[in-house]
Amino acid sequence: MKLKSPALEKRVREVARDEMRLDKALWKDYKRHRKSWLRRRLEAGNKLLFVLPLFWVLIFAGVREHGRVTILVAIALYATATTLFRGLNFRLNVVGGYDRALFLHFPVSDHEFLKYEWKKLVRSWLGAFCVFLLAYWIVALRSDLVPENLGQVLLAAVLQTLCGATLSIWVPTFFPRLKIVSSAIPIYFLTFICLWLPAAAIEFLWSSVLLVPAGWISHAFASSGGVASRAENLLIAPAAAICLTLPLALHIARKALSEELDRQTSDGSDKLEQMFADAETPDEADIEPVSSQTPLQFSYEHISERPSWETAGWIEKLVARSLNAQERIVAEFMLAQNVGGWSKRWRTAALVSAVGVIVTALAPLPPWILFLPMVAGGLWGAPLFGGIWPGFNGAPTFGGVIPTYAVFPVGYGDISRVMFKANTIRILVWAPLLTGYATVLATRLGNGPRYGFVEGILGVALALVLQPLMITAHFSAGTNDTRQTNLDTLAFFGLAIFLLIPTIAGVIGLFVADSILIKSVAVTSVLVCTMLAWAAYMRLFNRGRIDLLSRAR
């Protein structure tokens, strides 16, 4: 199935341009709307660079002293993440994604459609092959293997690609309900952050990747470069065995997907409606038929029904007391009327922290692992990055995405006030969890409970003083501030860069300084800087110097 007609495009372009050149106004209009060649190339390159976290790891790890193992860990993690991502994304595209929705409207058979998606998958793995080749090449260079053992590099890259491709077909066939966000994304994240992990963490990950086939190939390659034992060379056998199952995987997956596509379009099936539940047709089953004889019973109380803060949870109750009537309305709007998540999240954070405290006190684990429950508890229980407010969610429109709040009469100040009050209370109620955990952790690491307690308090203070910045970031995400060049935006970003220096200095000072006085000055300076940034952005926003329209992502 061909989706492009380059020859036709070229011919039409030439004829159209010739015709437009004759009309000055039309030609001018055409030139105004056309992106320059350089810009098109730059944008394509940008995407590629950001899409490949492994690329960055290679760049930075390649020049480090102990970079070899880091790269091998990164290869294994990236291969695992990309296997999950490509496989699940492939299934999503085939059975319920944009591609499926699009091709259903054209005279394309399921067979042709499936073929087109297979080709896309194969092409994406060819891109991954280049990355693997580059990565193993860098490891080989660092191990003085090249050029004598160029074959090993090629073999490792081919195996890694084939193994990943095979698994990317098996995984969605047997685990169709797996989600990209919860499976592939955390591993991509780990790939990227492994650059900054301490040596002990890399060692731990290096043994952990043996759990996944991508890790077997990394280990086998490492053994040839003297990074791992000779026996690990044998790991290549099970990896090759997986690759051999590729034809079988293709056969089974093709059969399963064809059947699923058949079911979607067969008579009397409502599968498609279920697939695109949030799109076109209403689900008739959900709509109760209304008899003309029985009038609907609802009153103004129904219309003005609002979520109950009092019964939602103890944190919600506390927050509600700090808000006035108008602020409650704004808070309910920004939370999409779903009040009640904060207490639940706090309970989960408390549970995670409690488990973490017990593990810290009893289990002989490497120190860096002991930090993880504390971080997880914080991310889950406290709005460290400003919290989740659906009112900021974007809605698609022509020309971009409009944040939901933009079309309703709620201002920057209204939303900020509500967020600041709610987030402050949520951080304060999370404070005992953090300080308690930090105290136990510091004791375990030999720094003493007092040290841990103080560090915990400092962590809470930092989370609080950074809130204005987080609130500003929430607003900024829904605007085109970085693409709007005018005096006001330039002045704002100039100020932001200027404020960045004392903010970073303040954060460092907060944890490094010994004296309470210096710590107080540091925390105050961070607060002043973040408040200034928030106020400056408010001016930009309220004066209407930026559009509440961001690019569709």
Next chain:
Amino acid sequence: MQIALESLSKRYSKVRALDNVSLEIESGQIVSILGPNGAGKTTLLRCLSGIVAPTSGDIRYDGEKFYRGNTAVRRRIAYLPDFPIAFPNNTVLRHIGMVLQLYGVDGSSTESRVMDLLRGFDLMPLIETPMAKLSRGQAYKAALSALLAADTELLLIDEPFASGMDPNGITFLKREARNSVKRGRTIIYSTQILDIAEKLSDRVCVMDRGEVRHYAPLAELQVVNAGSAGTVLEGLFQQLRESAQ
């Protein structure tokens, strides 16, 4: 609400979406914004609602310069984009309730108004249905009901007649628009459907390449274009196309 646009311009990098637009709109009328694709209709509505920031020029409501930060003025304006914006899990009823809260509309008289709108738009069976489960036309009608119930002084609607609404919904909207205008409200909407614009509008504003080509009461245009083939607006568009060529 008196609306004045003073030399309003809006640029999207090289493209001048609005070019020195100056208009005065009296309260209590329906104004159609017409123009070819890319003429700047949506940008004009977005500027009026405060979503998009003009590159230069001012918007004044009742003589007061309009800033996005002025929430009090924004409570007097409602804007419905081409795709209705709502939280997907909120039911129709909850969405209406939320919008009324945001506009500070309260009181039992609202109940009968909401009921009328739900009946008129055939939304009664859908009141407990999440917005995400509605068809495009139904979601549009639900969002429109909420804004009509809020009964703001100025209602800005982007392409309401290309929104997927059924004929009954379109007829009801036209009737509601007329009723609102009788109460002194102003409605500004963009459209490409000249027949509707000709029957519904008090004034038309024809735009092309970001500029206002015509802005006049419909009755005046009818006099000027008397005798031309087709409808008045069709004739006007024909002239516009010829002058561009």
